[in-house]
Amino acid sequence: MAAAAEPGGRPVKRSRSLEFLPPDMSELRIVLLGSSWSQRNSVEKSILDNNNFNTEPLSCTRNTSRFRNKHVTVINTPELLSPTQDKLNEFLKYCARVSYPGPHVFLLVLHPEDFNEDHKEKFCRILETYNDQSFDRCLILVTPREKSSGLRETHMENKTLKEMIRKCRYRHLKMSDIKRAELLTRLGQVAKENNGERLTYEVIEETTSPVSSSSAATIRKFNDTDGKEVKLGDLIQIFCRVYQDWAVYVGDGDVVTFFPNGSVTGVVVKHKLEHVVEKWRVNNRLDHKYPPRPANDIVKEACSLVDTEMQWDLYTYNEEHFATDMRYGKPESQQPSLLHDGVTLIKIQRFRSADVVPAPLW
Incomplete structure (x- = not known):
């Protein structure tokens, strides 16, 4: 598995704490992004250990379970096809509200076989528009369409996917390699590397008027x-x-x-x-x-x-x-x-x- 790295290419120093989350964190909030609803749905079920989510949402959904005495919340997002800037802003504002008070990790569920430049551009726009630190909070989950012993070589041959992995500080996992506990541990690791700090949508407070x-x-x-x-x-x-x-x-x-x-x-x-x-x-x-x-x-x-x-x-x-x-x-x-x-x-x-x-x- 590739080591995580800082923007300049230096490896990120990983915490060796055995705790799933920092002691002062009671909840881990995860935003799921990806092109395939079926894969996002499968990942959400795995994270929450719950098989009750079977209908593709028309808007962001929020569901919670527990892991090692902590709350784990998954915000699953609908597919966003070729969004205009207005549609993107509307999508992100709603995502920010559903994930309030802010997500700790973005989990990108990507197919190695068909991930292309258009997909990369769309996800980069989403992440960059949400917050300029979004890439520091990303983990890519590479999901095969079919099981194959050669998947590692396949997804590493996809130059566009490799570039996306690089932008996400080399944090990535293969779906076929992991179980729930390992995935949640890695997601918690991303939160710990960022001191448990949440991300906020940088536009929402500018566009929402408080009660006077x-x-x-x-x-x-x-x-x-x-x-x-x-x-x-x-x-x-x-x-x-x-x-x-x-x-x-x-x-x-x-x-x-x-x-x-x-x-x-x-x-x-x-x-x-x-x-x-x-x-x-x-x-x-x-x-x-x-x-x-x-x-x-x-x-x-x-x-x-x-x-x-x-x-x-x-x-x-x-x-x-x-x-x-x-x-x-x-x-x-x-x-x-x-x-x-x-x-x-x-x-x-x-x-x-x-x-x-x-x-x-x-």
């Missing part, structure tokens, strides 16, 4: 059950029949929450706070542990994810995980630890297994 203080001042005031006024970015705890729902207050009487729409998926939705009929209260319960993000950032991000479908799981990413992720950038939930009653858990799982988005519990 003047508009915030005109928002109608709402008070919770205890009489406390709710403010932008506050977390709302809703006391339901057998489960505590959580939402993020985004202003003008609206809350954003994450509802399951199947046994393993959920969708981000927006509702009116005035429709809550159960008891609810403001509960920013982790403010003592983590500094909250700026209110405008919380609101902007939560609203940008409305109608986005993601993987839902009671233990790894439920409504409370979503809410705390928005406010603190740290997805945490007390729900699993509170559910010691097996009967209650069965009731929740039955309710959460509906084939459509359930009616709100408020």
Whole structure:
């Protein structure tokens, strides 16, 4: 396997730590790029150890699983054919929102047999437009169409692919060579080589206007059950029949929450706070542990994810995980630890297994 190298051709110094990710990283976010949906789908299933993703997405999707006690999130992208600059910007803005607060690694899934100059130019445009450091965060996964003992010679004979590998600091693997643990270890290695820092889309903050203080001042005031006024970015705890729902207050009487729409998926939705009929209260319960993000950032991000479908799981990413992720950038939930009653858990799982988005519990 070729050694990774810095832009000037010097080998990148690899960390010898046995940890999958740095201790302060709770999640690894991976953006999948590639020309073949079937190969991207196969790689996503392998990374997440989940075979439930079978439909080609029309937009970016976000799904999460766990590996060595860390969250692993895959943002799979639709195919982008000969994009105009406007289409490219639109694609990247949506990708940035779905991968918020930013990806750690781009995983390029490439066929050695047909990778050509047009493919290289397209992927280079995507990466260069997203961030000028994108190539430092890339890993190329070379996938054969058919198994062949001569694949290594075949893909190394493709000069265009070799050039793409060089631009990605010589980080590449062969699909036929690896298993899930090795692939995730290599992806984690890329994150560690970059100190666990995430990438941001450099245009998104310039093109997205935050909520102004003047508009915030005109928002109608709402008070919770205890009489406390709710403010932008506050977390709302809703006391339901057998489960505590959580939402993020985004202003003008609206809350954003994450509802399951199947046994393993959920969708981000927006509702009116005035429709809550159960008891609810403001509960920013982790403010003592983590500094909250700026209110405008919380609101902007939560609203940008409305109608986005993601993987839902009671233990790894439920409504409370979503809410705390928005406010603190740290997805945490007390729900699993509170559910010691097996009967209650069965009731929740039955309710959460509906084939459509359930009616709100408020």
